[in-house]
Amino acid sequence: MNDNFSPLSQPQPVYIVDTTLRDGEQAPGVVFTTKEKIAIAKLLDEIGVDQLEAGTPIMGGAEAEALKLIVKLGLRTSIMAWCRASINEVKVGLACGVDALEISAPTSDIHIVQKLKTSRQAVLENMVEAVSYAKAQGVYVSVGAEDTTRSDEAFVIEYALAAKKAGADRLRYCDTVGIIDPLALCERIRRLREKVPLPIEIHAHNDFGLATANALAAWQAGASFISTTVTGLGERSGNAALEEVIMALKHIFKQPVIYDTSKLKPTCNYVATAANRIISVSKPIIGEALFSHESGIHADAALKNPATYEPYPPEEVGLERHLIIGKHSGSAALRNRLGELGIELDKATASRLLPAVRDFAIKHKRALTGTDIIYLYEQLVPRP
Ligand SMILES: [Zn+2]
The missing domain is CATH 4.10.430.20 (H-NS DNA Binding Protein)
Incomplete structure (x- = not known):
C-alpha cells in the first residue's frame, strides 16, 4: 500500500505558535478570565507548543496582569506579547516580562490608507523604529505584515527586507481575511523566501474553510512557523486549528511531531467551555462522533x-x-x-x-x- 501522499521525503522544521490567548480571545463575545488564561497556557505547554502569543499588553488592566502571571509560571514555552509598531507599545509589552514580541503593522493599501490613513513609507519607518528598539532590549521579535495576502507583493518584500535589516527574527505572513487558496499561497511563500532570508510564520484565517489547508501549504513551501488556535477559535470563522495542524503534520505528512496529542481533546474541551462555545460532534480531530x-x-x-x-x-x-x-x-x-x-x-x-x-x-x-x-x-x- 502506498500511503505516502506527501511530497516531503524528509522531516521539515515546524514550530507551533499558538494564539488562542490573543487572536482566539478576539472571537466575538469570548472572554477568558485570568484563571482560565493561566490554565490554557499550562495545557498548551503540556502539549509542547513552542510559543504562546498570550495577549495584547497595551489593553492594560487584567490583560497585562494575566500576561505577567503567565510569564511567572516559568513554562517551557516562549511567551510572546502582541503590539503595534510603536516604541510605546513595545515598552508596555516588555514591561510584562515576555521573551518575545509580535510587532504588527498592516501592509495592504486598504489597511494603510482606509484604516490607518497613512502611507506605506510611514508604516515602514514606524516598523523599523519599533523593531530596532525592541531588538536593542534583547527580545525575540516577529514582525507581522497584517493582511499580507491582499498586499502588493513588491511592498511585502520591501517590508520584510526592512524588518530583517532592523534585526527581526521572523516575518508573520497573515491571511487576515482568509482570502487565499493553498496553491497560490505556496507560490507566494516560495517567491518571498527567494528574496528574503527570514524565517516565515503563516497566520491563516478560516473565512472560506481553508485555514488549516493554507497553513500546511505555506509550511510545505518553507514557512517553518505555524500560527494556530485551539479549536480554531478566533475572529469571524477563526484560525487554523491547533489540533488539525498537529494531527495533519503527524499523519498526512508523516512528520516526527513531538507534541503530546493525547491532550488535544481535553485542551479543546477546556477552551470551548471557557469560550462558551459548543464543539460540533463532527468537528475534525475532536468531535465526539468521529469514532x-x-x-x-x-x-x-x-x-x-x-x-x-x-x-x-x-x-x-x-x-x-x-x-x-x-x-x-x-x-x-x-x-x-x-x-x-x-x-x-x-x-x-x-x-x-x-x-x-x-x-x-x-x-x-x-x-x-x-x-x-x-x-x-x-x-x-x-x-x-
Ligand atoms: Zn488573526
Whole structure:
C-alpha cells in the first residue's frame, strides 16, 4: 500500500505558535478570565507548543496582569506579547516580562490608507523604529505584515527586507481575511523566501474553510512557523486549528511531531467551555462522533479492524471509540452491543430484533441506549 501522499521525503522544521490567548480571545463575545488564561497556557505547554502569543499588553488592566502571571509560571514555552509598531507599545509589552514580541503593522493599501490613513513609507519607518528598539532590549521579535495576502507583493518584500535589516527574527505572513487558496499561497511563500532570508510564520484565517489547508501549504513551501488556535477559535470563522495542524503534520505528512496529542481533546474541551462555545460532534480531530460507527458495513469493519474507517486510533487525541446502535446498524454490531450488555444473541434472533431497533431509531430520531436495546430484546424474547 502506498500511503505516502506527501511530497516531503524528509522531516521539515515546524514550530507551533499558538494564539488562542490573543487572536482566539478576539472571537466575538469570548472572554477568558485570568484563571482560565493561566490554565490554557499550562495545557498548551503540556502539549509542547513552542510559543504562546498570550495577549495584547497595551489593553492594560487584567490583560497585562494575566500576561505577567503567565510569564511567572516559568513554562517551557516562549511567551510572546502582541503590539503595534510603536516604541510605546513595545515598552508596555516588555514591561510584562515576555521573551518575545509580535510587532504588527498592516501592509495592504486598504489597511494603510482606509484604516490607518497613512502611507506605506510611514508604516515602514514606524516598523523599523519599533523593531530596532525592541531588538536593542534583547527580545525575540516577529514582525507581522497584517493582511499580507491582499498586499502588493513588491511592498511585502520591501517590508520584510526592512524588518530583517532592523534585526527581526521572523516575518508573520497573515491571511487576515482568509482570502487565499493553498496553491497560490505556496507560490507566494516560495517567491518571498527567494528574496528574503527570514524565517516565515503563516497566520491563516478560516473565512472560506481553508485555514488549516493554507497553513500546511505555506509550511510545505518553507514557512517553518505555524500560527494556530485551539479549536480554531478566533475572529469571524477563526484560525487554523491547533489540533488539525498537529494531527495533519503527524499523519498526512508523516512528520516526527513531538507534541503530546493525547491532550488535544481535553485542551479543546477546556477552551470551548471557557469560550462558551459548543464543539460540533463532527468537528475534525475532536468531535465526539468521529469514532462512533453506526452503519452496518462500517461497524462490522470497525469490529474486524478499526483502521478500515479510522485514520488513527481515538486514544491518540484523547477520544474513545463507540459502536452506535441506530437506524443504520447491522446485526453484527447489535450482537456485539448486546454481548457487552451481558446478553448472547444468536444470528437468527438478531435478525428478528433488528427491524424493531430500526423502527425505534426512526420514531425517536436518535441512537439507542443500552436500556432501549434491552427493552426491545425483552419484548421479543420475554424473560422466562
Ligand atoms: Zn488573526
